[in-house]
Amino acid sequence: MKFIRLATVAALSTTILAGGAIGAFADEEGRNEVREVGSKGVVEFTPATDEDLVVIPPEQGPGGGGPDVDIDTELPGTTGPLSIVKVAHMNFGEQVISNQDKDYNMVAEMQQLSGTTGDENKVPYVSFAQVQDVRGSNEGWNLQVSMSDFTSQSQNNVLTGAEITFNTSRIQYEGNDQTLSPDSHADGLTLSPGTGAVTVMNAPTGKGAGVSSVVWGNQADLNAQFADEEIEVVENDAISLFVPGSTAKDATTYTAQLDWELSNTPGPDAGESI
Template sequence: MRKTKKTSLGLIAASLMALSLTAPAVVSAATATTTGDVTFTKPTNAVNPVNPTDPTKPVDPVDPTNPATGQTGALTLDVAPVLPFGTHEIESGSHTYALNADASKGSVNKNPYLQVSDRRGVANDGQAQGWNVTVQMSDFTAASGAKLAGASLAFKDATVKTATGDTSKAPAQQNIANLSSASSATTIFSAAKGQGLGTWLSVYDPANIELTVPTPGEGAYTSTLTWTMNEGPTA
């Protein structure tokens, strides 16, 4: 009996010693805090034109039929197209002419496009703010002062592309069926709220830009097109 009691006391002592060796020490935690910071400012430079067939590349050489506007800032219309409709013999009645892609009929524009850049960043709600581009035209007028009465332009079925691989939602091109000198500024390219951050292009097939002339007259006629970049998704 005495031997058993001594053995039991020995086991208890060994167990207590093991517990004292394995129990973690209690250490008071000490913490510190620091900060990280970053600042963004509005851009002041212009965005260069990019190639409408491959927007990941710059335009090289400079394309005079799709000239850079040189606009600077956070919201810019970077490129707007020149619209040459070529030389044609007078025909009776109203006729429609596509943008000229035949060098034998005068100046050509094989890849007419608009390019816009929204570098404003997101608003307080975490979304892009939206924008719109409008176009307005004057009469087609000759040096003599003669005008092409009732002349109108149509823009349709542009392809929207991004120059920078943006993950922002894409803006939308707007078809215009009958733009005349009597029309108010008309939306042709727009981004709704949450769309259009970065650099975007609206690229046309020349066949999808048309000039309709009800009553032609001899001479060279020119119209001035005014392209305007506006804040907000609607004009």
């Protein structure tokens, strides 16, 4: 999978100018008067390039009840002022061969509970892709993803007609001013091999500074499935895989490559890859 260099929090230098004073004195008639002197406080921010980034797990929204988890960046230790920090990893599980058209929900990604180790302490979590923009230029950006064929080493080695669909999504923007949030894709966005990249999150000029995530899944639903002892596999229905019934399928594993690309200007076809 193609990953993009990660970003860092902007460094800052601070200069405090000379302080002021307030003086009190009495006039000729003995009345107290006050004179005031003003000063300035100044701080200058510059894009940083040498501080490791961290993933900020998106909040789960009203009633979501998201667990406290630790999530690693895609490429730990890398830096950069405009970066992809996290992307979604899609596993559509073990399925029975069928001659009917089928849609398969992805298996929910599992994340480590904070302060723990071991797979037994992992919990289902929403999938998301996260971008951090600390350039300080407000130029905007565009995040796209493309997909190869699902292939195997068997006789029928291409899962012809297979497509991934992003059924629903939402944006989690960590800035205080939510009017500066980037835009998400429309529901039902389809990702097909050989047709180029599709935009999953776009920040028009003037928007998207800071940390932004496009989120797939409902955390409350994942929590409920996980708590149900009769459910063996927790599914995230926000992302699904369509496979035609007419496609020949061998009893083996098929794998596709997903490439995520971040452009330094907004728009699905604009910008230079970072």
